[in-house]
Every structure is written in C-alpha cells, then in structure tokens.
Amino acid sequence: MEKATRLGVFLLILFMHSPFDVNAQGVFKDALGREVVLKDRPIRIVSFAPSITEILYFLEVQDRIVGVTEYSYYPPEANSKPKIGSYISINMEKVLSLGPDLVIATKDGNPPHVVDALDAAHIPVYVINPRSLDEIVITIKKISEVVGPLKEVESKIVKLTERIQKIKSLPKPNPVPKVFLQINLKPVMTVGKHTLHQDIISVAGGKNIFEDSLTPYPRISVEEVIRRSPDVIFISSMERRGEFEAARKEWMKWDSIPAVKSKRIFMVDSDLIDRPTPRAVDGLEYIYRMLMLEGKRDYGN
Structure with a gap:
C-alpha cells in the first residue's frame, strides 16, 4: 500500500x-x-x-x-x-x-x-x-x-x-557496494555528482566511489581507483566485446581491488546510461541486476 x-x-x-x-x-x-x-x-x-x-x-x-x-x-x-x-x-x-x-x-x-x-x-x-x-x-x-x-x-x-x-522499492545489496564506472579507456574517465550515471548507480543500490567529484566527468588515475577499492566495476562501451575485453584485462592485473578478486567487472551499453532517454530505465534495471549478483561472474550479458 x-x-x-x-x-x-x-x-x-x-x-x-x-x-x-x-x-x-x-x-x-x-x-x-x-x-x-x-x-x-x-x-x-x-x-x-x-x-x-x-x-x-x-x-x-x-x-x-x-x-x-x-x-x-x-x-x-x-x-x-x-x-x-x-x-x-x-x-x-x-x-x-x-x-x-x-x-x-x-x-x-x-x-x-x-x-x-x-x-x-x-x-x-x-x-x-x-x-x-x-x-x-x-x-x-x-x-x-x-x-x-x-x-x-x-x-x-x-x-x-x-x-x-519498482527498482526503488526492491531490496538492495547489503552492504552497499562501492561502484566504479569507467566511461573512457585512455585517459581513464569516470562520473561525478550531478550526472545521470550517478543517479542510476544510486537508485540501483550502489555507491559511486567518485560521487565527491565536482567535475561531472573527471579524469582519474588507476592508483586512485585502487585506493578507493571498488566492489564492482562497470565499463561503459558501445562495443559488445573489443574495448570491454581490453579494459577488463587491464583491471585484472590489480588483484588488490575487491571487484577484481570477485570477478565483478561488467560491461554496460553506453547508450543505456549516457543518454537521458526511456532506455535509461533499461540501464537502471541492468545495473541493479549486476549489483545483486553478489559475486557471480557475468561478463557482457
């Protein structure tokens, strides 16, 4: 009710x-x-x-x-x-x-x-x-x-x-997973506050590790990602495999990152989270499903 x-x-x-x-x-x-x-x-x-x-x-x-x-x-x-x-x-x-x-x-x-x-x-x-x-x-x-x-x-x-x-009302992962979203490979870029991406991650039940950034799309170092220890990594890509696989292999070198240890590195279609359209709801539902996998491996689906 x-x-x-x-x-x-x-x-x-x-x-x-x-x-x-x-x-x-x-x-x-x-x-x-x-x-x-x-x-x-x-x-x-x-x-x-x-x-x-x-x-x-x-x-x-x-x-x-x-x-x-x-x-x-x-x-x-x-x-x-x-x-x-x-x-x-x-x-x-x-x-x-x-x-x-x-x-x-x-x-x-x-x-x-x-x-x-x-x-x-x-x-x-x-x-x-x-x-x-x-x-x-x-x-x-x-x-x-x-x-x-x-x-x-x-x-x-x-x-x-x-x-x-419905996503807002569903159970969320507990504890709240720390999420790193990579939107560009070289240089490495992510998302800060006041972005659609930030809202999607939050509504889905995650915590953007760069939500404190005043820059909407900051360039960041690999060392900073390691320091912030994300539980889940999403790589935004328009390709079904190519760029995603290359980026995933780069992150797999850093086994001190919790997301790497649990193999929780996922691809997300950039169109579903970059564009403020009805398909952003598809992106929300996908991010939610991946956050609720609780360590299960699911590359690129």
Missing part, C-alpha cells in the same frame, strides 16, 4: 504540477527559464541531440522530424533523417534550410550561441536538461506537451515511472 501511495503521489505531481509551467496560449517555459511561444502545433521539428531524437520516436512523432544530429541511430529508422551536424557543432545553414517550426535542444552539449542565433531568426527553441531518471520522465512529459496532444502518452509515461519505482 505504501509503495502504491508513493507512486500515485509521484504521478499526480507529474501530470498536474510539473516543474515547467505551460499555459493554454502555447507558451512553454523550458529548462533555461525561457518562454517559448508556439502559435501552432509544430510539424517540422529539428532535434539537436540523439537523446532528443529517441524521445521523439518514443512519442511516435517521427513523421514530424525533419532533421537530427549525427549519432542519432536509435531507433534504426532515425538513420534516414537529414543530418544537421553534431550536437556540439550544429550546421546552422542546414538547420535553416529545413524550415523548422520547432527546435528541441539540450543545455548540456549544444552551444548557447546556437540557441541565441535561432532566437534571432524567430525559430522557437525548447531547451531540456534532464539529469536524473525522474527528470527524464518529466522531460518526456513536457516534450509531449510542446509537440502537441498525443494519444496514449500518459500510459507510456506511467509504465516508465512504474519501472523506476
């Missing part, structure tokens, strides 16, 4: 008192606090990040997408959309040629001057900035409102919310 009550309260807040104010005249407040005015339902949308492209497909408005950034390869159908450069290097001439009536951008990644230039060209730009699992759900809800009334959106969002709440 208590879990159902918590879920009900969250959904009530989500659908009735969401953090970005929207009024009936089509004025939407984005993550930068800007008021974005839409005169009509947008029918020519440009996505400024792969994560945004995924969300738009999740909302089933792919027919209204006229441009996407590079690496917008999920779902596979997104590959056929016209490309407007990378999310950090937008080809403004290409964007303007597509005649968008809405651009959806991200605070982290897209250069601020691009948003300013589009404002000057009187093209509406709605900026998002989800940094946690709950914020992903809220962002999806807000994008659904910006692009127009959509069928069955609420049921999709409820299902995502239920999956997150």
